[in-house]
Amino acid sequence: MKERIALALYGALLRLLTPFYLLRLWRRGRAEPLYRQFIGERLGVYKQAAPAHGWIWIHAVSLGETRAAAALVERLRALRPGSRILLTHSTATGREAGRELLREGDAQAWLPYDRGDAVRRFLLHWQPAVGVLMETEIWPNLQAEAARFRLPMVLANARLSEKSLRQGRRFAALLQPAARRLTLALAQSEPDAERIRAMGTPRVEVMGNLKYDMQPDSALIERGRAWRERLGRPVLLAAVFREGEEQMLLDAWKKLRVYGQRPLLVIVPRHPQRFDEVAALVQAAGLTLARRSTWQDLPPDEALAADCWLGDSMREMPLYYGLADAALLGGSYAKLGGQNLIEAAACGCPMVMGPHTFNFAEASTLAESAGAALRAADIEQALTQALRLCEAPSEQQAMARRAMAFAAQHRGAAERMAQAISAILP
Incomplete structure (x- = not known):
């Protein structure tokens, strides 16, 4: 009951703020024009066609996460030949860098704002086989909708600082259910793993840091x-x-x-x-x-x-x-x-x-x-x-x-x- 009330209030606040978020995007687009492209995707509206199912979906919010994801994408391609990769981002620098990771048959899009209706449209359109969120990207409505779709969700290269843990506990009614719904968290270190477990994620494994696998040019x-x-x-x-x-x-x-x-x-x-x-x-x-x-x-x-x-x-x-x-x-x-x-x-x-x-x-x-x-x-x-x-x-x-x-x-x-x-x- 507490979670339903929290999600309802959170969703109402996001709907109220959506026009301001879109205006902010348009203003940022003056310096970075990519922010003004595909704005409908921020609300879960996608013009590009998608096959029925089977995407390995990786969300890399910005440039650092996208560059770290490169080595993971390479190894997933090797283990799963022929798989289609869907890359989503939230920033222009992330999306620009992500273009270099795409191969024929892959796709790229903005992740919608964490509104329940937008997330549902995103999942219905793409129907991924798994969702991989890079580092710290846990969103309440996204996790709730993924659970309804029975979509396994992985937090990869996961990290959580003491400060973020305190913030997570402050908004426990929203964030702890989201953390519990993760299928798996692949933590950078044992201290990160302990903090993620404290948020309620049932399965956490220490894997190291993907950034060590980045190959500089x-x-x-x-x-x-x-x-x-x-x-x-x-x-x-x-x-x-x-x-x-x-x-x-x-x-x-x-x-x-x-x-x-x-x-x-x-x-x-x-x-x-x-x-x-x-x-x-x-x-x-x-x-x-x-x-x-x-x-x-x-x-x-x-x-x-x-x-x-x-x-x-x-x-x-x-x-x-x-x-x-x-x-x-x-x-x-x-x-x-x-x-x-x-x-x-x-x-x-x-x-x-x-x-x-x-x-x-x-x-x-x-x-x-x-x-x-x-x-x-x-x-x-x-x-x-x-x-x-x-x-x-x-x-x-x-x-x-x-x-x-x-x-x-x-x-x-x-x-x-x-x-x-x-x-x-x-």
Whole structure:
């Protein structure tokens, strides 16, 4: 009874807010036009035809989840030849990256808002054989409707922080029934598994982290290294920085930049809609700026002489990691939980983390223990450590080797998860 009341109130609130969500999509579409495409899919209305049944449906909300899903998709194809993959997303960056994973016979769509009517239309249209939700995507109406359709639902590469567990308990009437309806959760670590079990999921298995199975583009890494040689000076990367962190970095940069060689600062924001905002911050700080989007293969002379580069390009992180002597981990200096450091390790880029890495707690602890990453108490200490690495090539190279060994050591989650999902399929 309590769940039915909670679902009814939740559904009514979502219906009330739907016009505002759609307006927000349209506004975001000014900077990212993909948000204005296929808007009917957000309400479960799909123009593309679908075969009667049999899809392996994978929901990867954004860019990080989509890239992590690539290795899982590859292993599922190997175990289930001829299977059709349905990829759904919630963000433009996720959908754009997902296009590269599609093969003939596959499909891609927006996941609808978590309204009961929209979710029912989605499930009736596609009739998947299994639903695989990446990392943290548990939605009350989606789980309730999947149960009515007797659709097995898997949470893959699952993680749950202490903060998220507290939030889940706060909305227990909605989220705990959704967690209980999961057929299987494939957790990144034992602490994640314990927290997911605490939410009520009956079957939880520890499989490791799919992000270790991501294969960075070696051509991009080599291009970045070639650019670094051409620059002839140290390069410090602010990797996947988020709101508020760029200003913290620029303030600290002005205080600490006292080295004989003038290092290049490269800032790559997490969200593309913030590129112009970050460019304005850099210029307001008095630094000369070059934007990656303004050249193709080789940086021009004016870019080589600039104080700062803005990484305003998509899907080029291996290039930036190859370019950098050391990197600062975005999301870990503000209280945002950190970003994925595993890709940096696989590219051989030493990383300096801030104090807030709760979204990747196990990976950050393991990387620090392996000597693949350093920990700093704040942005100024992180800059000091990173610039010291830039000035010590032998130490930087040793740390780069440890980083690549760390990333290689933990691979294999994609095969384990694909086997578990395949066992659920008819």
